[in-house]
Each structure stands twice: as C-alpha cells, then as structure tokens.
Amino acid sequence: xxxxxxxxxxxxxxxxxxxxxxxxxxxxxxxxxxxxxxxxxxxxxxxxxxxxxxxxxxxxxxxxxxxxxxxxxxxxxxxxxxxxxxxxxxxxxxxxxxxxxxxxxxxxxxxxxxxxxxxxxxxxxxxxxxxxxxxxxxxxxxxxxxxxxxxxxxxxxxxxxxxxxxxxxxxxxxxxxxxxxxxxxxxxxxxxxxxxxxxxxxxxxxxxxxxxxxxxxxxxxxxxxxxxxxxxxxxxxxxxxxxxxxxxxxxxxxxxxxxxxxxxxxxxxxxxxxxxxxxxxxxxxxxxxxxxxxxxxxxxxxxxxxxxxxxxxxxxxxxx
Ligand code: TXA
Ligand code: MG
Numbered sequence: 001x002x003x004x005x006x007x008x009x010x011x012x013x014x015x016x017x018x019x020x021x022x023x024x025x026x027x028x029x030x031x032x033x034x035x036x037x038x039x040x041x042x043x044x045x046x047x048x049x050x051x052x053x054x055x056x057x058x059x060x061x062x063x064x065x066x067x068x069x070x071x072x073x074x075x076x077x078x079x080x081x082x083x084x085x086x087x088x089x090x091x092x093x094x095x096x097x098x099x100x101x102x103x104x105x106x107x108x109x110x111x112x113x114x115x116x117x118x119x120x121x122x123x124x125x126x127x128x129x130x131x132x133x134x135x136x137x138x139x140x141x142x143x144x145x146x147x148x149x150x151x152x153x154x155x156x157x158x159x160x161x162x163x164x165x166x167x168x169x170x171x172x173x174x175x176x177x178x179x180x181x182x183x184x185x186x187x188x189x190x191x192x193x194x195x196x197x198x199x200x201x202x203x204x205x206x207x208x209x210x211x212x213x214x215x216x217x218x219x220x221x222x223x224x225x226x227x228x229x230x231x232x233x234x235x236x237x238x239x240x241x242x243x244x245x246x247x248x249x250x251x252x253x254x255x256x257x258x259x260x261x262x263x264x265x266x267x268x269x270x271x272x273x274x275x276x277x278x279x280x281x282x283x284x285x286x287x288x289x290x291x292x293x294x295x296x297x298x299x300x301x302x303x304x305x306x307x308x309x310x311x312x313x314x315x316x317x318x319x320x
Pocket of ligand 1: 028031032033034058060091093095107114116136137138139189
C-alpha cells in the first residue's frame with residue numbers, strides 16, 4: 001500500500017519524489033491533488049498518464065510564496081493584489097498571464113496559467129521542501145469523483161502514484177473557485193470552495209465564463225488552444241489542401257521527406273508517449289511560427305497518452 005501518514009519525515013520523502021520527477025498525491029484544503037514538479041514537462045506528462053484522461057486539461061500550479069508567483073505569472077494588477085491579500089492561502093485559483101518558464105503542457109498551450117496558494121499545512125510543506133511550484137489536478141481517475149480522503153485516491157489511482165500522503169479528510173471538500181483576470185475583465189471560470197459573493201465584495205459582479213458559456217465556439221475558449229494555421233493528418237490531407245503551400249511537419253517518431261518542409265519536429269525520437277506529450281504544445285508553437293502555411297501531422301499510437309495527443313491534434317485539425 002502506498003498511503004503514508006503526512007509526518008514530517010514522509011513529507012520530506014514525498015518532496016524527494018517530486019524533485020526527481022515522480023508523482024505524489026497530497027491533501028489540500030479542497031480535495032486531494034495529484035502533484036508533479038510543475039516546471040518539468042515530462043513529470044507533468046505523468047499526471048495525464050496516471051489520470052488516463054483522453055484530453056489535456058490545463059493544470060493549476062500550487063505555490064507557497066510571492067517569489068514563486070512572480071516566477072510563473074504576471075501579477076502586477078491592483079485587483080490581483082487585493083484578492084491575494086484577502087483570500088490566499090485558500091480555495092481561490094487565479095488565472096493570470098503566464099511567464100516563459102511555465103511548460104506548455106501545464107497550460108495546455110494557453111498563454112495563461114492557473115495559480116493557487118493552498119491553505120493545508122501538508123501541501124504547504126510539500127511545496128516548501130520540493131522548492132518548485134507543484135502542478136496538480138484533483139487526484140481522481142478520469143470520470144470519477146474528486147477525492148477527499150487518501151483512501152479515495154488509492155482506490156482510483158492505486159500504484160500509479162508513487163506515494164499518497166494521508167492528511168485525513170479535506171476540510172472544504174470541493175475544488176477551488178477559479179477566476180480569470182485579463183485585460184477583458186474578471187471572469188468566473190468555476191464556482192468552488194470560496195463563495196462567489198465573497199469575491200464580488202472586492203471585484204463587483206463577476207462575468208461568467210464557465211465551460212458551456214459559449215457552446216458554439218469551443219475554439220474560442222482559452223482552454224481549447226489550437227495553432228493559428230491549419231493542421232492536417234498525413235493520412236487524411238488532400239493534394240488540393242497542400243498544393244503550392246509552405247508546409248511544416250510534426251512526426252511522432254521519425255521524419256520522412258525532410259526537404260519538403262520549412263520545419264520538422266519529432267514528438268519523440270525514442271517513441272515514448274510521455275516525452276511526446278511533454279513536447280506537444282511547445283512544438284505546435286514552433287511549427288505555427290515557422291512561416292509555414294499548413295502543418296502536416298502524423299498520428300501517434302492510439303493508446304495511453306497517445307489518445308490525449310491525438311485528441312488535441314484532431315481538435316486542431318477541425319479548427320480550419
Ligand atoms: O481545489 C482545486 O482547485 C484542486 C486542488 C488539488 O488544488 N485542483 C483541481 O484541479 O481541481 P483540476 O485540474 O481538477 O481542475 C482545474 C481546472 C480545470 O477545469 C482547468 O480547465 C482549469 O482549472 N484551468 C487550469 N488552468 C487554466 C487556464 N490557464 N485557463 C483556464 N482554465 C484553466
Ligand atoms: Mg478535477
């Protein structure tokens with residue numbers, strides 16, 4: 001069994017796992033999180049692998065200090081300062097402009113990053129001892145309920161996580177409230193553990209932008225990032241679609257016909273899905289900026305993380 005009481009010693013052990021690129025489940029005041037080093041793309045890829053998600057969702061980075069906040073996000077905004085002062089540490093997640101250092105797989109290609117400073121002592125120590133922001137979604141398997149005990153985590157994720165820190169029942173029991181602060185305004189993305197009314201005392205009425213607020217334009221939602229040029233699969237593209245166009249290519253493993261492309265990227269020369277997932281969004285950015293007019297992509301094997309990679313590429317291919 002991989003459940004360990006959240007003692008000082010075990011939290012230090014867990015921090016060692018995070019530092020070496022492994023996965024640790026840990027309590028927060030809201031729900032248990034499945035954590036990895038948020039600055040290490042391959043460690044973050046393991047999160048998606050363990051959750052068996054068919055898609056990539058952007059993840060929340062859990063931090064402990066304002067230095068860490070400034071490392072990963074742009075927070076110099078009066079309202080952001082006020083919200084932080086009033087509600088952190090606590091069940092409020094802020095979506096802010098991301099900084100370069102945040103790997104693309106954490107934000108699923110978004111230019112924003114979700115950040116939260118948890119109030120739970122075990123979570124705080126784990127971040128302190130790891131010395132890095134910890135990327136963590138709720139520690140449930142895809143399609144299952146969010147876990148509020150270490151046992152829930154063990155039942156859903158079993159041995160896929162190296163260590164589960166047991167800090168008893170979580171106090172809040174539902175996920176954090178998420179708001180996005182951008183030049184366009186302040187938006188509620190997910191109601192959660194911090195009542196909206198509390199937030200509105202500081203911000204005034206929030207605009208609503210939850211998952212289904214714009215059902216007809218998923219491409220417009222920030223978490224449905226796609227490249228700005230068309231993407232087609234090698235085995236589906238027609239002559240007509242590529243005639244006379246500058247092309248870039250995204251291979252899974254080995255490139256072919258190298259001369260035809262202005263830029264070629266290989267998701268994983270070693271054929272490893274974890275590495276491929278870690279590279280996906282960063283490579284899409286490079287291909288989009290290559291001067292090509294169309295990206296041709298090879299389909300990854302449709303298993304494990306390959307399913308999420310394929311899903312993302314399929315969304316991109318339907319965009320234009
Ligand atoms: O209470 C919580 O927030 C828990 C604990 C572990 O901290 N975490 C959690 O994470 O609920 P998760 O991954 O299950 O849900 C995070 C939500 C997702 O729906 C994701 O789409 C959204 O946050 N999100 C993350 N980054 C985003 C971004 N840059 N823009 C918009 N939405 C974002
Ligand atoms: Mg979740």
